Amino acid sequence: MDFVVFILASAMVIAGAxxxxxxxxxxxxxxxxxxxxxxxxxxxxxxxAHFLAAVQVIVYAGAIVVLFxxxxxxxxxxxxxxxxxxxxPIQRPLAAVVGAGVSGLLVAAIVGAKDTIPEGTPLxxxxxxxxxxxxxxxxxxxxxxxxxxxxxxxxxVAGTVLLTRKEKKGSA
Amino acid sequence: MLAQDDFFLAPGIEWFHLGPVIALVxxxxxxxxxxxxxxxxxxxxxxxxxALTAAVAGGLAxxxxxxxxxxxxxxxxxxxxxxxxxxxxxxxTVCAATLLVALVTDDELRRAGKDxxxxxxxxxxxxTGAVVMGSANDLILLFLGLETLSLALYxxxxxxxxxxxxxxxxxxxxxxxxxxxxxxxxxxxxIYGGTQSTNIGEIIGSFQTSVLLDGKDTLVLAGIALLIVGxxxxxxxxxxxxxxxxxxxxxxxxxxxxxxxxxxAGAFAAMLRVLVIALPFHRDDWRPAIWVxxxxxxxxxxxxxxxxxxxxxxxxYSSISHAGFILVGxxxxxxxxxxxxxxxxxxxxxxxxxxxxxLTVGSFAVVSLVARNNGGDTSLDAFKGLAQRRPTIALxxxxxxxAQAGVPLTSGFIAKWGxxxxxxxxxxYAIAIIAMVAAVVAAFLYLRxxxxxxxxxxxxxxEREAVPFSTGVAVxxxxxxxxxxxxxxxxxxxxxxxxxxxxx
Numbered sequence: 001m002d003f004v005v006f007i008l009a010s011a012m013v014i015a016g017a018x019x020x021x022x023x024x025x026x027x028x029x030x031x032x033x034x035x036x037x038x039x040x041x042x043x044x045x046x047x048x049a050h051f052l053a054a055v056q057v058i059v060y061a062g063a064i065v066v067l068f069x070x071x072x073x074x075x076x077x078x079x080x081x082x083x084x085x086x087x088x089p090i091q092r093p094l095a096a097v098v099g100a101g102v103s104g105l106l107v108a109a110i111v112g113a114k115d116t117i118p119e120g121t122p123l124x125x126x127x128x129x130x131x132x133x134x135x136x137x138x139x140x141x142x143x144x145x146x147x148x149x150x151x152x153x154x155x156x157v158a159g160t161v162l163l164t165r166k167e168k169k170g171s172a
Numbered sequence: 173m174l175a176q177d178d179f180f181l182a183p184g185i186e187w188f189h190l191g192p193v194i195a196l197v198x199x200x201x202x203x204x205x206x207x208x209x210x211x212x213x214x215x216x217x218x219x220x221x222x223a224l225t226a227a228v229a230g231g232l233a234x235x236x237x238x239x240x241x242x243x244x245x246x247x248x249x250x251x252x253x254x255x256x257x258x259x260x261x262x263x264x265t266v267c268a269a270t271l272l273v274a275l276v277t278d279d280e281l282r283r284a285g286k287d288x289x290x291x292x293x294x295x296x297x298x299x300t301g302a303v304v305m306g307s308a309n310d311l312i313l314l315f316l317g318l319e320t321l322s323l324a325l326y327x328x329x330x331x332x333x334x335x336x337x338x339x340x341x342x343x344x345x346x347x348x349x350x351x352x353x354x355x356x357x358x359x360x361x362x363i364y365g366g367t368q369s370t371n372i373g374e375i376i377g378s379f380q381t382s383v384l385l386d387g388k389d390t391l392v393l394a395g396i397a398l399l400i401v402g403x404x405x406x407x408x409x410x411x412x413x414x415x416x417x418x419x420x421x422x423x424x425x426x427x428x429x430x431x432x433x434x435x436x437a438g439a440f441a442a443m444l445r446v447l448v449i450a451l452p453f454h455r456d457d458w459r460p461a462i463w464v465x466x467x468x469x470x471x472x473x474x475x476x477x478x479x480x481x482x483x484x485x486x487x488x489y490s491s492i493s494h495a496g497f498i499l500v501g502x503x504x505x506x507x508x509x510x511x512x513x514x515x516x517x518x519x520x521x522x523x524x525x526x527x528x529x530x531l532t533v534g535s536f537a538v539v540s541l542v543a544r545n546n547g548g549d550t551s552l553d554a555f556k557g558l559a560q561r562r563p564t565i566a567l568x569x570x571x572x573x574x575a576q577a578g579v580p581l582t583s584g585f586i587a588k589w590g591x592x593x594x595x596x597x598x599x600x601y602a603i604a605i606i607a608m609v610a611a612v613v614a615a616f617l618y619l620r621x622x623x624x625x626x627x628x629x630x631x632x633x634x635e636r637e638a639v640p641f642s643t644g645v646a647v648x649x650x651x652x653x654x655x656x657x658x659x660x661x662x663x664x665x666x667x668x669x670x671x672x673x674x675x676x
Contacts (some may be wrong), residue, residue, distance in 0.1 A: 113389075
């Protein structure tokens with residue numbers, strides 16, 4: 001049963017990811033991203049991380065992708081880019097070779113190590129175990145990282161203001 | 173009802189030791205919040221607040237340094253941050269560069285009529301990111317610092333909205349940088365898979381306690397490979413350097429100065445934390461990769477720099493070649509990473525970063541002065557006759573270029589001598605010889621700029637460059653520092669000796 005769920009969820013993730021890259025229409029690409037995010041949520045459920053799965057669906061699939069869609073539709077980017085111009089003719093085949101090589105090596109590394117990864121400790125069946133474990137992690141080991149994320153958000157705010165505000169002429 | 177959790181132990185927070193980070197973030201918040209609520213501040217005040225913030229943060233790092241020499245190293249906030257002289261040295265480097273860049277930016281922005289708090293706030297936030305990269309004791313935190321620095325740099329690169337080249341630089345850097353960050357993050361995930369932790373102390377512990385089974389370390393090895401790709405991109409080492417010339421040339425000159433100083437310092441700090449401090453048990457695996465990166469960067473950076481005709485592009489390629497020199501130091505540090513007698517690799521890299529940061533900000537400050545006079549032209553022709561128009565500025569530029577070439581009695585000589593000496597001490601003779609040959613090739617490039625400046629005469633109609641007060645101060649103090657260290661390097665080298673004791 002676990003294995004079937006794993007295969008199905010992984011197929012969703014990969015199909016979605018390929019869709020994001022390959023669909024010529026940006027709206028379709030953004031919708032493919034929803035598929036990927038749902039697949040990841042299914043993986044989370046299969047691992048017993050129900051809270052993370054819910055957050056994944058609500059925040060990512062629900063809010064962020066909808067925002068993507070809004071932006072894409074507001075900007076009116078509904079035509080495909082012409083990707084046939086190629087300054088260096090050799091780079092695409094080369095990229096394919098290097099990409100295949102890197103993924104091959106990574107798969108080999110993970111397959112080689114698959115027996116050495118220890119079993120994780122599953123959380124108890126109790127309903128708030130998940131949230132409690134998460135909170136404990138966030139506010140003890142990773143409290144600085146948690147707070148520092150807010151600094152990262154300041155970059156987003158200041159950057160948006162800097163890149164989009166209207167210039168007043170003749171000041172200074 | 174909330175159940176009381178008896179086992180929860182909140183980590184202690186050492187507020188004073190976190191001083192540099194807190195000072196930088198508060199400075200940025202003051203600029204953003206007060207700046208948004210008040211009318212345009214009087215001339216130069218944004219820049220002076222930024223410079224003051226950087227100075228305070230640097231000063232706090234010096235206090236921290238004294239605490240560390242008295243009480244030894246430790247970790248902060250539950251093992252998230254390392255509190256050692258390595259972190260403080262990176263903090264001081266970043267703060268010094270931020271201070272100088274703020275002074276250069278002041279006039280650049282006001283000339284264009286775009287004075288405002290946002291650019292300065294982003295400088296301070298980016299500096300915070302670099303400081304966190306230098307002190308992170310956890311790979312997740314290291315990644316957050318990297319992203320904070322990088323995202324701020326993407327925005328800053330695109331911040332000159334009237335020039336399409338600036339936009340192009342921003343988007344190129346953003347797309348490629350995002351790609352590199354993904355590699356880095358996957359590397360962290362694989363290291364976590366191999367060692368069951370992202371905390372550097374626990375990673376080292378897992379190597380010390382585990383028995384090496386067959387196939388056990390393939391995850392860690394793949395993780396190291398991906399981390400090197402991500403870090404190689406951030407430090408602009410060949411073959412991950414493709415973005416550097418376009419982005420350095422397209423970004424506003426003050427931002428280029430910031431990228432070349434703070435960006436490089438942060439990225440190299442992260443590289444040392446990850447490779448030398450966290451993964452000394454795999455040093456024989458990653459050292460050959462660093463060797464190749466160093467040699468390629470030295471050769472390709474130096475050779476391609478010589479054939480450019482635009483000074484900003486020349487300095488971009490020269491920054492690649494400098495990255496190669498710093499990698500020589502990293503390679504030397506890799507020979508005895510994790511041992512009790514760690515050798516000269518680490519001190520030489522940190523000294524190089526500090527000296528190069530000041531140098532490169534000074535060089536780009538002069539470029540920005542010249543460019544502004546010529547409507548943004550940074551080709552070699554724009555520098556013709558600079559010596560007749562502004563002899564002092566030409567002299568300062570010459571000092572910076574001689575230092576970048578590694579001429580004795582300048583700080584650049586001390587920096588280059590440090591890394592090469594560290595390599596020779598570890599018997600890496602081949603890489604030391606390649607570095608010296610690359611230095612000779614690169615010297616030709618700096619000579620070309622000097623010839624343009626001193627020996628050729630510019631068009632009669634060219635006006636004299638205006639030298640505003642704050643940029644003048646930045647250029648003068650950078651040049652003075654360059655010469656001072658060149659003549660009297662002892663105290664800095666002594667201070668750098670202590671960075672080999674790390675907290676973990």
